Amino acid sequence: MYTQSFNVPDASNVQSEHRDIQPVLTEFEQESMAKAQLHFDQIIDADGKIEPKAWMPDAYRKTLVRQISQHAHSEIVGMLPEGNWISRAPSLKRKAILIAKVQDEGGHGLYLYSAAETLGTTRDQMLDALHTGRAKYSSIFNYPTLTWADVGVIGWLVDGAAIMNQIPLCRCSYGPYARAMVRICKEESFHQRQGFESLMVMMQGTAEQKSMVQDAVNRWWWKCLAMFGPPDADSTNSTQGMRWGIKRVSNDDLRQKFVDATVPQAAVLGVTLPDPELKWNEARGHHDYGQIDWDEFWATVNGNGPCNTERLATRVKAHEDGQWVRDAAMAYARKQRLRQTQLQEAA
Amino acid sequence: MSTETSLANEWPLWEVFIRSKQGVEHKHCGSLHAADAQQALHMARDVYTRRQEGVSIWVIPSASITASDPDDKDSMFEPAKDKVYRHPTFFVIPDEVGHM
Numbered sequence: 355m356y357t358q359s360f361n362v363p364d365a366s367n368v369q370s371e372h373r374d375i376q377p378v379l380t381e382f383e384q385e386s387m388a389k390a391q392l393h394f395d396q397i398i399d400a401d402g403k404i405e406p407k408a409w410m411p412d413a414y415r416k417t418l419v420r421q422i423s424q425h426a427h428s429e430i431v432g433m434l435p436e437g438n439w440i441s442r443a444p445s446l447k448r449k450a451i452l453i454a455k456v457q458d459e460g461g462h463g464l465y466l467y468s469a470a471e472t473l474g475t476t477r478d479q480m481l482d483a484l485h486t487g488r489a490k491y492s493s494i495f496n497y498p499t500l501t502w503a504d505v506g507v508i509g510w511l512v513d514g515a516a517i518m519n520q521i522p523l524c525r526c527s528y529g530p531y532a533r534a535m536v537r538i539c540k541e542e543s544f545h546q547r548q549g550f551e552s553l554m555v556m557m558q559g560t561a562e563q564k565s566m567v568q569d570a571v572n573r574w575w576w577k578c579l580a581m582f583g584p585p586d587a588d589s590t591n592s593t594q595g596m597r598w599g600i601k602r603v604s605n606d607d608l609r610q611k612f613v614d615a616t617v618p619q620a621a622v623l624g625v626t627l628p629d630p631e632l633k634w635n636e637a638r639g640h641h642d643y644g645q646i647d648w649d650e651f652w653a654t655v656n657g658n659g660p661c662n663t664e665r666l667a668t669r670v671k672a673h674e675d676g677q678w679v680r681d682a683a684m685a686y687a688r689k690q691r692l693r694q695t696q697l698q699e700a701a
Numbered sequence: 702m703s704t705e706t707s708l709a710n711e712w713p714l715w716e717v718f719i720r721s722k723q724g725v726e727h728k729h730c731g732s733l734h735a736a737d738a739q740q741a742l743h744m745a746r747d748v749y750t751r752r753q754e755g756v757s758i759w760v761i762p763s764a765s766i767t768a769s770d771p772d773d774k775d776s777m778f779e780p781a782k783d784k785v786y787r788h789p790t791f792f793v794i795p796d797e798v799g800h801m
Binding site: 408686 | 710711712714730731732733734735740747748751752768771
């Protein structure tokens with residue numbers, strides 16, 4: 355799951371961009387640089403793919419590293435709100451489904467870290483940026499999962515919004531990212547459907563169970579709309595992202611698509627969406643919807659959401675608690691290699 | 702978590718190739734970090750075959766792969782471009798010969 359609100363800079367970027375010193379280039383270097391840029395532009399214009407070792411502008415590389423690593427972080431942190439419910443799932447069947455889903459999220463994080471590493475950053479650098487709070491991840495995971503209905507709603511709405519965001523990324527100009535997204539999108543549909551189906555079961559239950567579903571929808575709806583990122587008018591990096599073939603559809607267009615797709619689903623489920631201004635606009639051929647609270651969105655992005663501290667602390671603890679395992683595995687591998695060499699020398 | 706110590710301890714990178722079914726070749730599907738080959742195989746199973754995507758896995762240390770340089774693309778592949786006679790469609794055969 356993912357949001358494309360990742361046009362937000364990481365905490366470190368402002369600083370590091372200032373620190374970049376432009377080297378003085380000879381005439382020959384300038385010429386070959388211009389040639390490389392021209393070749394890159396031609397590939398982008400032809401809607402072709404850029405592959406890892408090919409020349410690319412520094413800003414393209416930096417943007418991708420930031421976006422792909424933030425995407426990866428989101429998958430990894432995204433395991434936490436739902437992981438919370440694995441031990442309390444209402445049946446063995448739901449538990450098995452939830453474990454499979456959370457494992458998928460971990461897998462998605464790994465595909466994406468690998469894709470980012472092809473751009474010259476290391477796994478440890480990315481994890482370090484996450485763990486020290488410099489790197490952003492999707493703000494949707496900084497809200498709590500209060501009841502079992504939240505797990506269903508996350509599948510239906512949060513993953514539903516993520517799918518809308520992710521499908522255009524399968525056509526991203528950077529090959530490894532596009533390929534990772536194809537794999538992720540294939541798996542994501544299960545996430546949304548299991549969530550919707552689990553809510554349908556609850557909606558056939560007691561009045562209390564039904565109201566749990568409605569309550570969860572009320573709490574998540576606006577946060578899901580915010581997942582698509584700031585309105586196009588305020589989205590400063592969008593034009594460049596579109597030019598580079600990294601971003602394919604605008605925030606507002608995707609958000610509209612999500613609203614239009616979700617309204618009929620809510621009707622089937624039998625819940626209302628908490629927006630008095632939500633109604634079909636015949637002239638536009640789309641649903642109109644109310645104002646999103648962007649102050650809340652930015653407060654959460656900037657670290658002041660209800661669970662920011664807890665999520666990061668859990669993540670750091672998991673990483674630190676696993677350190678001895680990583681060290682032991684390396685020590686074992688080293689010992690095995692050494693033994694092999696000694697055996698060969700003896701023979 | 703200083704970069705120096707962690708770099709030394711970062712698990713090496715492996716490239717993963719999967720045969721999706723008997724009769725087709727192994728195909729590159731991604732990469733992962735693992736301490737050794739056995740662990741890389743286990744990891745590859747969990748990361749890349751959660752939905753029966755494969756019947757066989759290869760893992761290869763990424764550092765062992767020698768790749769052609771994208772900058773050499775022209776000198777590497779250009780020579781094949783003007784040898785159109787290597788394709789069957791270069792040769793015109795009368796229709797009455799039928800399929801050949």
